[in-house]
Amino acid sequence: MTKPLDGIKIIDFTHVQAGPACTQLLAWFGADVIKVERPGSGDVTRNQLRDIPDADALYFTMLNSNKKSLTLDTKKPEGKEVLEKLIRESDVLVENFGPGALDRMGFSWERLNELNPKMIVASVKGFSDGHHYDDLKVYENVAQCAGGAASTTGFWDGPPTISAAALGDSNTGMHLAIGILTALLGRDKTGKGQKVAVSMQDSVLNLCRVKLRDQQRLERVGYLEEYPQYPHGEFGDVVPRGGNAGGGGQPGWVLKCKGWETDSNAYIYFTIQGHAWEPICKALGKPEWIEDPAYRTAEARQPHIFEIFKTIEAWLADKTKFEAVDILRKFDIPCAPVLTMKELANDPSLRASGTIVEVPHKKRGSYLTVGSPIKFSDMKPEVTASPLLGEHTDEVLASLGYSRQEIFNLREVKAV
Numbered sequence: 381m382t383k384p385l386d387g388i389k390i391i392d393f394t395h396v397q398a399g400p401a402c403t404q405l406l407a408w409f410g411a412d413v414i415k416v417e418r419p420g421s422g423d424v425t426r427n428q429l430r431d432i433p434d435a436d437a438l439y440f441t442m443l444n445s446n447k448k449s450l451t452l453d454t455k456k457p458e459g460k461e462v463l464e465k466l467i468r469e470s471d472v473l474v475e476n477f478g479p480g481a482l483d484r485m486g487f488s489w490e491r492l493n494e495l496n497p498k499m500i501v502a503s504v505k506g507f508s509d510g511h512h513y514d515d516l517k518v519y520e521n522v523a524q525c526a527g528g529a530a531s532t533t534g535f536w537d538g539p540p541t542i543s544a545a546a547l548g549d550s551n552t553g554m555h556l557a558i559g560i561l562t563a564l565l566g567r568d569k570t571g572k573g574q575k576v577a578v579s580m581q582d583s584v585l586n587l588c589r590v591k592l593r594d595q596q597r598l599e600r601v602g603y604l605e606e607y608p609q610y611p612h613g614e615f616g617d618v619v620p621r622g623g624n625a626g627g628g629g630q631p632g633w634v635l636k637c638k639g640w641e642t643d644s645n646a647y648i649y650f651t652i653q654g655h656a657w658e659p660i661c662k663a664l665g666k667p668e669w670i671e672d673p674a675y676r677t678a679e680a681r682q683p684h685i686f687e688i689f690k691t692i693e694a695w696l697a698d699k700t701k702f703e704a705v706d707i708l709r710k711f712d713i714p715c716a717p718v719l720t721m722k723e724l725a726n727d728p729s730l731r732a733s734g735t736i737v738e739v740p741h742k743k744r745g746s747y748l749t750v751g752s753p754i755k756f757s758d759m760k761p762e763v764t765a766s767p768l769l770g771e772h773t774d775e776v777l778a779s780l781g782y783s784r785q786e787i788f789n790l791r792e793v794k795a796v
């Protein structure tokens with residue numbers, strides 16, 4: 381089956397998570413992604429948090445499927461020469477080195493553009509070019525703090541909190557993928573490549589858009605009616621942490637279900653959607669609340685929203701999270717069980733849709749990974765194993781016209 385990105389050649393000069401997540405997505409959709417790695421060691425995640433001695437760590441395998449691996453020391457003249465050849469015939473180069481590393485290697489944007497004016501050069505950095513922090517190296521949690529996520533996540537009486545979701549890393553990679561695809565479409569019109577840059581701070585902030593909304597509302601009216609601090613608590617001059625409150629116009633909270641005393645995930649998220657008030661009252665056996673002026677409108681409910689949540693918890697006390705959702709779904713109430721990684725890994729629906737996939741690997745045996753969250757009517761992205769370090773070095777060099785003797789010579793000088 382042909383795939384939409386068949387024929388697009390990508391030099392994957394990425395490491396850790398932000399860059400690899402981007403190029404993995406493009407590889408699923410058909411791009412020929414060649415991961416360039418330092419001989420002997422490769423991407424640092426190959427070795428990080430290993431669960432099997434001598435086999436690539438899951439951290440690596442789950443972010444580098446469907447790629448080829450070429451080992452190349454791009455600081456050596458021989459390695460630079462190979463990279464230049466590859467650049468001349470590639471469509472995209474993706475990198476997420478620390479600030480200035482590519483320039484120091486001799487591959488500035490100007491040089492890359494000179495070598496191949498049609499190539500798209502895509503970069504992830506912690507902060508955008510020209511930002512007063514643009515010299516900083518950045519990892520996930522640093523970005524969550526710099527992008528506004530940490531100050532607005534968690535409970536108001538606790539410290540700023542990091543989300544488990546990779547808002548700084550994989551999210552930035554997804555933004556970069558959109559940028560690359562846009563630049564490829566642009567190139568079809570202009571014939572020219574361009575530089576695409578995404579900062580982790582900007583990508584986190586983009587997902588915290590509603591918190592910037594709240595900052596402006598707070599400055600105008602002095603309170604935020606959907607936050608737990610309203611109306612009994614205090615507001616300062618910055619958006620507070622809202623615990624588990626819903627971020628939009630629908631109040632919601634994480635509520636205890638049967639077994640919460642021993643199972644730390646026996647909870648559901650319950651949303652009180654305005655127009656669902658009547659079915660909620662019926663589901664809870666509280667028909668008298670439907671027309672009661674103290675409960676009838678969202679505004680009337682807000683001052684005693686936690687009393688309402690307590691009543692719902694009393695109703696949930698004899699129901700597991702799954703039983704509760706099975707009842708509530710019949711009343712059209714937006715809700716979900718709090719699912720654990722174990723439950724997700726074994727979820728038959730996620731297996732059937734290809735969101736959780738089992739991938740055979742030469743050294744590890746099979747492992748689980750998250751497949752494409754994007755589904756297409758004409759294509760089912762197939763996930764194949766991540767490459768071993770340097771697995772495709774000979775193949776890639778041969779495709780660039782290197783003879784067996786030349787490949788041998790490159791090995792002799794430890795350039796590959």
Ligand code: COA
Pocket residue numbers: 395396397398399416417418419452453454455476477478479480481482484485504505506516517518519520549
């Ligand atoms: N051959 C030779 N040298 C290579 C190489 C290769 N194939 N691949 C990388 N290198 C070198 C680089 O040239 C650079 O050398 P230099 O610093 O002497 O110029 C070095 O390896 C890599 O540097 P750097 O990317 O800064 O690695 P680090 O481990 O110190 O920092 C990060 C890691 C992630 C903090 C940093 O890369 C970064 O801030 N990246 C941008 C933001 C980002 O993507 N962060 C999220 C990661 S999930």
